[in-house]
Amino acid sequence: xxxxxxxxxxxxxxxxxxxxxVSGEFEVAVIGAGFTGLNAARQLAKSGLKVALLEAEHxxxxxxxxxxGHLNSGHFASFGAIKARFGDAQARRLWQAYDDxxxxxxxxxxxxxxxxxxxxxxxxxxxxxxxxxxxxxxMCDEIRRxxxxxxxxxxxxxxxxxxxxxxxxxxxxxxxxxMMHMGHYAIGMAQAAHRHGATIWEHNPVIARERVPNxxxxxxxxxxxxxxxxxLATDAYTTETFGYFRRRMMSVASFIIxxxxxxxxxxxxxxxxxxxxxxxxxxxxxxxLTPDNRVLFGGRARFSxxxxxxxxxxxxxxxxxxxxxxxxxxxxxxxxxCWGGLVGCTQDRYPxxxxxxxVIYGMGYSGHGAQVSTLIGSVLADIAMGRKDTNPLDxxxxxxxxxxxxxxxxxPIVGAYYRMKDMLP
Ligand SMILES: Cc1cc2nc3c(=O)[nH]c(=O)nc-3n(C[C@H](O)[C@H](O)[C@H](O)COP(=O)(O)OP(=O)(O)OC[C@H]3O[C@@H](n4cnc5c(N)ncnc54)[C@H](O)[C@@H]3O)c2cc1C
Numbered sequence: 001x002x003x004x005x006x007x008x009x010x011x012x013x014x015x016x017x018x019x020x021x022v023s024g025e026f027e028v029a030v031i032g033a034g035f036t037g038l039n040a041a042r043q044l045a046k047s048g049l050k051v052a053l054l055e056a057e058h059x060x061x062x063x064x065x066x067x068x069g070h071l072n073s074g075h076f077a078s079f080g081a082i083k084a085r086f087g088d089a090q091a092r093r094l095w096q097a098y099d100d101x102x103x104x105x106x107x108x109x110x111x112x113x114x115x116x117x118x119x120x121x122x123x124x125x126x127x128x129x130x131x132x133x134x135x136x137x138x139m140c141d142e143i144r145r146x147x148x149x150x151x152x153x154x155x156x157x158x159x160x161x162x163x164x165x166x167x168x169x170x171x172x173x174x175x176x177x178x179m180m181h182m183g184h185y186a187i188g189m190a191q192a193a194h195r196h197g198a199t200i201w202e203h204n205p206v207i208a209r210e211r212v213p214n215x216x217x218x219x220x221x222x223x224x225x226x227x228x229x230x231x232l233a234t235d236a237y238t239t240e241t242f243g244y245f246r247r248r249m250m251s252v253a254s255f256i257i258x259x260x261x262x263x264x265x266x267x268x269x270x271x272x273x274x275x276x277x278x279x280x281x282x283x284x285x286x287x288x289l290t291p292d293n294r295v296l297f298g299g300r301a302r303f304s305x306x307x308x309x310x311x312x313x314x315x316x317x318x319x320x321x322x323x324x325x326x327x328x329x330x331x332x333x334x335x336x337x338c339w340g341g342l343v344g345c346t347q348d349r350y351p352x353x354x355x356x357x358x359v360i361y362g363m364g365y366s367g368h369g370a371q372v373s374t375l376i377g378s379v380l381a382d383i384a385m386g387r388k389d390t391n392p393l394d395x396x397x398x399x400x401x402x403x404x405x406x407x408x409x410x411x412p413i414v415g416a417y418y419r420m421k422d423m424l425p
Pocket of ligand 1: 032060233241343366
C-alpha cells in the first residue's frame with residue numbers, strides 16, 4: 001500500500017517552478033498553490049499583472065491534491081438554513097456560487113486545454129437511516145422549488161440500480177455535480193499560470209512578513225520578495241505567520257483509501273451509476289470511482305487535527321471497515337492507497353473571503369471547497385485589481401473561535417458527540 005495521495009501519485013509533477021532563490025518586486029504575491037492560489041495567480045497574470053506564487057511544498061500539495069474529487073453543486077447547509085441566516089438574496093447568491101464554480105472550472109479546463117477528465121456525473125446524497133428519508137426528501141423539494149429544479153428524489157429501489165449496496169434508503173440526485181482528476185487539474189492550472197507569466201516558486205514557505213513602504217516583504221528560507229499586495233490562499237495549511245487566520249479556522253484531518261482497479265464486472269456490481277456519493281451521517285463518508293475504476297472512499301474517520309503516517313494508517317483501517325459495511329463485496333479487495341489531508345473549518349462552516357490583517361484572503365471551505373476554491377481564487381484576483389462586487393462572501397463577519405489558539409484541542413470531544421448521534425436510529 002502507498003501512503004501518498006492517488007492524485008499526486010498519478011499526475012506528472014509541475015516542471016516550470018523557478019530553480020533559484022526567491023527575489024524581486026511584484027504587483028501581487030500569492031501564497032499557496034492550491035486551487036484558490038493557482039486560479040488567483042492565473043487570472044492576475046492573464047490580466048497582465050506581475051505575479052509571484054509561493055508554495056511551501058509543491059503545486060497541489062495541500063487539500064487540492066488530497067481530496068475526494070467531488071465537485072458538488074449546492075451547499076452543505078439546506079437552502080432554508082442559509083436563507084434563515086442571510087436572507088433570501090444573499091442565500092441565492094451563496095448557493096449560486098457553488099453552481100457557478102463548477103461552470104467556471106469547466107470553462108477554464110476548456111480555455112487552458114487541461115486534460116483532467118472533467119465529467120458531469122452527478123451526485124447522490126444517500127439516506128443512511130430510514131429516519132433520514134423524510135428530512136432529505138424535504139430538502140430535495142425545497143431545492144427544486146427554490147434554486148435548482150434539476151434535483152430529484154430517488155427511491156430505495158432507484159438507488160439499488162446505482163449502487164451495489166443495501167445500505168441506503170433513498171437519495172437526492174444533483175445532476176450538475178461533476179468529477180475530475182484533481183492532480184491533473186492542479187498541474188494544468190499551474191502550467192496555465194506559468195504560461196500567462198506568473199513566477200512560481202515551490203519549496204519556499206513564507207516564514208515572515210514585514211510592512212515596507214511599497215507593500216509587504218515576504219521572506220522564505222531561500223530569500224525574499226516585495227509585493228504591493230498579498231493574497232493568502234493557504235486554507236487549512238495556514239501557519240502561525242498568519243495567526244489571525246489560524247484563530248478563525250480549525251484544521252481537521254480527513255482521510256481516504258483507494259482500492260486496486262476493479263474489473264468491469266466488479267464495477268457493475270459495486271458502483272454502476274459512476275457518480276459522486278456521500279451519505280447522510282454526521283461523520284459522513286464520500287466515495288466515487290477513479291478514472292481507472294478504483295473505489296475512492298473517504299471520511300473523517302477519527303476526529304484528529306493531524307494527518308501523518310500513523311494517523312493515516314489507523315484511519316485507513318477504520319475507513320476500510322466502513323467501506324465493507326457499505327460494499328461487503330469489497331471485503332477481499334486490496335487497498336492500494338491511503339492518505340490524509342487537512343480541511344479548514346470555520347465555526348459556522350461557511351467560507352470567508354475579503355481583506356483583513358493586511359492581506360486579501362479566501363479560505364475556510366470546511367470540506368466543501370474543491371469546486372468553489374477556483375471561483376474564490378478569481379474573486380481574490382478581482383479584489384487585487386480593485387473590483388469587489390464579485391465576492392459572494394462579501395461582508396460576512398468572521399470572529400475568532402473562542403478559546404482556540406491555533407490547535408483545535410477540542411476535536412476529540414466534538415468527534416465523540418457526532419459518533420454518538422450517528423449511533424442513534
Ligand atoms: C481528504 C480531503 C477530502 C476532501 N474532499 C473534498 C471533496 O470531495 N469535495 C470538496 O468540495 N472538497 C473536498 N475537500 C476540501 C477541498 O479539497 C479544499 O477546500 C480545497 O482544495 C482548498 O483549496 P485551497 O487552494 O484553498 O487550499 P489548499 O489546496 O490546501 O492549498 C493551500 C496551500 O498553501 C500552502 N501553504 C501553506 N502555508 C504556506 C506558507 N506559509 N507559504 C507558502 N505556502 C503555504 C500549502 O502547502 C498548500 O499547498 C477535501 C479536503 C480533504 C483534505
